[in-house]
């Protein structure tokens with residue numbers, strides 16, 4: 001897969017605001033959850049914020065890795081399974097959290113593990129959107145979201161080059 005056309009860089013401030021907005025949306029559903037299953041690694045950061053906002057202290061992880069080479073998706077690998085006691089709930093009382101859904105493949109795999117769980121992501125692209133119950137911001141399929149933990153400060157070329165004067 002080539003690099004998506006558009007870039008959507010997200011700062012820590014913006015990510016915190018958006019993850020808090022996800023928490024508000026989740027609390028607005030009127031449902032409550034006693035457990036979060038977060039999809040590592042990207043789900044770890046929003047899970048910490050949502051857990052704080054919704055007072056959820058029981059947190060488990062599932063590791064699904066598929067983007068092995070930056071933007072190209074390969075085989076889905078489950079590197080860490082959900083704990084057996086949480087699997088037994090089939091997802092009742094479980095909030096599944098990830099940073100984003102793109103093609104929806106990761107969400108589909110975890111949904112199949114916990115079919116009664118509620119799936120929340122901060123960002124969603126159109127293909128993945130039907131697989132999540134609650135999200136905050138939709139970006140187009142040809143946009144790559146750059147998360148703050150993947151970014152650093154760097155020189156920016158001016159929009160118009162030349163010496164001016």
Ligand SMILES: O=P(O)(O)OC[C@H]1O[C@H](OP(=O)(O)OP(=O)(O)O)[C@H](O)[C@@H]1O
Nearest residue numbers: 040041042066067101102103104105106
């Ligand atoms: O909807 P999909 O097309 O399946 O893509 C979404 C998934 O891809 C990214 O994780 P990645 O597999 O890159 O692992 P990471 O969270 O460890 O970065 C992202 O954090 C989602 O979990």
Ligand SMILES: [Mg+2]
Nearest residue numbers: 040041042043
């Ligand atoms: Mg991920």
